[in-house]
Amino acid sequence: MTLPTYKRWQQTSIINALKSRRVLILAGSRQCGKTTLAKEIASEDAIFRTLDDVTLLDAALSDPHGFVHHNDNLMIIDEVQKAPVLLQAVKQDVDTKQTPGRFLLTGSANIQSLPGVTESLAGRVRKIRLRPLALGEIAGKPPQFLENAFQGLFQIDDSMSANDDYSLKDQYLLKAIGGGYPEALRQESTRESRRWLMDYLGALMERDLQDIINIKRHDSMNKLIEVLAAWSGKFMDASAIGSGLSLSRPSIVSYINALEALYLVERVRPWLKTDYERVSKQDKLFMTDTGLMSAILRWRFEKVQLDGERNGKLIETLVFTQLAAQIDAQDEDYQLYHYRDREKREIDFVVENEDGDVLGIEVKAGSVVKMSSFKHLIWFRDNAMKENNFIGVVLYTGEHTLSFGDGLWAVPINSLWA
Known part of the structure; x- marks a missing residue:
């Protein structure tokens, strides 16, 4: 059986935002389609890492700066709210390399609301909300x-x-x-x-x-x-x-x-x-x-x-x-x-x-x-x-x-x- 696919309204906005912003947060509830949309937008050389993977999550928590280090291609970090410590590492990376489109972060929780989060990425980030299908x-x-x-x-x-x-x-x-x-x-x-x-x-x-x-x-x-x-x-x-x-x-x-x-x-x-x-x-x-x-x-x-x-x-x-x-x-x-x-x-x-x-x-x-x-x-x-x-x-x-x-x-x- 062929499953239906849907073009999301935010797709064009995300593509355009990645041309001008160093960091983009795609936020919305679990299972609303964030990961699917992120993968559809990403080019073949994009780096995709999901923190639903226990090994990747442990690596992110153990060495956040090493985890986010990469060349000039886009890095997608899925479910970033599981490792809020990555935000400080992302900030340091994009302050050093100020080219747009470095990170696409997806989050199933409002990251700024999480306990202990002090980094807002102000001036570096755009946040786009994805909802369940309209x-x-x-x-x-x-x-x-x-x-x-x-x-x-x-x-x-x-x-x-x-x-x-x-x-x-x-x-x-x-x-x-x-x-x-x-x-x-x-x-x-x-x-x-x-x-x-x-x-x-x-x-x-x-x-x-x-x-x-x-x-x-x-x-x-x-x-x-x-x-x-x-x-x-x-x-x-x-x-x-x-x-x-x-x-x-x-x-x-x-x-x-x-x-x-x-x-x-x-x-x-x-x-x-x-x-x-x-x-x-x-x-x-x-x-x-x-x-x-x-x-x-x-x-x-x-x-x-x-x-x-x-x-x-x-x-x-x-x-x-x-x-x-x-x-x-x-x-x-x-x-x-x-x-x-x-x-x-x-x-x-x-x-x-x-x-x-x-x-x-x-x-x-x-x-x-x-x-x-x-x-x-x-x-x-x-x-x-x-x-x-x-x-x-x-x-x-x-x-x-x-x-x-x-x-x-x-x-x-x-x-x-x-």
């Missing part, structure tokens, strides 16, 4: 949603349409349950995919997590992960998250930080660029892969299809993963936020471009959009966006792209990857 990468489509949306242009995925078996909403749920880990997508059934995802999580908890934090209560950590999966899309509140768990608040915070360092959960910051005094300053918390989220919560399609709370949470998290992947793939600097104030006006996602223009996005799991669906977007436009351009979008599970006047649009969710 639906646009699976479909072979370029990441054009944000560029188009800021111009009020929207395309839709013509391959998606309601049929006798599945509504459009059903199809979004199925895509969300599948997630974006390449190996999970290659499994022959949903059951096998879910089993792979749980084995993957178990391996992270048993090995990778220990590199970041000393877990004394593994049972509580496992319960916390399940709570966080159910918390996806909600506001960060460590006390509420920890209720029912026999962990102190500081432990909850440190455990969540460790899971962030492994790229399993992520925060979306609040949009605060307003003189309105009653804006909330809480982050929102999201799982970074909807397939893993569904596996942790044991959500099968039949469980979420008719459960409004569950399918709403799953679809909002799906939209987050697609927006985050789009932003990471752009050369232009986009920032992702959310908005909430004390009058309970909320906007699920606020995307700001380099010019300060804003795209406000509300996510609706239903297939019907009314003018009332735009009330928070309209308030935001009229009160918070007095000087810059604003486009307000309701992403929904219907079929048609519809104007609701003055920069307001109802748009099918599949526009994210069309």
